[in-house]
Amino acid sequence: MSNAPIGVFDSGVGGISVLNELRRTLPHEDFIYYADSGYCPYGGRPQSEILARASTITEFLLAQHAKLIVVACNTATIAAVEYLRATYPTPFIGMEPAIKPAIAQTRSGVIGVLATGAALAGERFHRLLAQHSAGHVRIITQPCPGLVEQVEAGDLDGPATSALVEHYTRPVVAAGADTLVLGCTHYPFLRPVIGAVVGPEIHLLDTGAAVARQTRRVLEREGLLTSAKTAGSVAWHTSGDPAQLTMIVELLAHDQRDG
C-alpha cells in the first residue's frame, strides 16, 4: 500500500500549483493528477454539484489505488471534504485559504481574500471567517470570476488577465489591505501579474507548501511513505481536452528531481 500513488484533484489545472509543492516535498512518491477541466470552473456551481464531482473523482482515484487524496482545490474542499472524509476510508488533505497566517503578518490590519464565489459562499469558509474575525483585523472577501478561465487557457499575463486582476485587486488595496490571500489554487500561477499590478509592498499568501508538509506528516503518521528511492512519476487525467492539458502541463508543471 505504501508504494501506491497519491491522488490529487482540482476543478482543472490550478491544483498543479499544489502538485509542484508536493513533488518538491515528496520527490519519490508517484502521483495521479485529475483535472476536472470538463466541469471547470466550479466557482459558479452549487455546492451539491461540486460535491457530486468530488465524489466521482474520488472513486476514480480510489479505483487507481490512491493511498491518500489531496483535494487541491479550495472550492471543492469547502464544498466536499467533510463528506469525503465521512464516506471513504482514505486520508484526505484539504486546502484552506491562508487567513490565519495573513492575520499574523498584516501591519495595516486589513487583509483581502481572493477566491471563487462558491468558496466564499461555503459554510466551511464562513466557519473559518468566524473563527478569525474576533480580533481587530478587517477581512475583505473578493470573488474573482474569470481568473480561473484565464489560467485554464494558459493566459497568465496577457492584457485581459491583467485587466481582470486590476479590476479585482484595486478596491481591496484601496481599502488598505497589505496582504492578499490567494484562496484558489489557480491564482499562484498569477503571482507575477498580481505582483506587478499591486506592487511589491503587498504580501501574497498561498498554502501549497503548507499542504505539501501536511501531506508528508499524514503519510508518516499512517506509515504510508513510499519506500522508493528513485524519482516519482505523475499520471495525468482530465475530463476536458487532453491536448489542452498536455499544453498546460508543459507550461505549469515542474519536474522536481532529487536534490
Ligand code: DGL
Ligand atoms: N482551483 C479552484 C480553487 O481552488 C477552483 C476554481 C474553480 O473551478 O472555480 O478554488
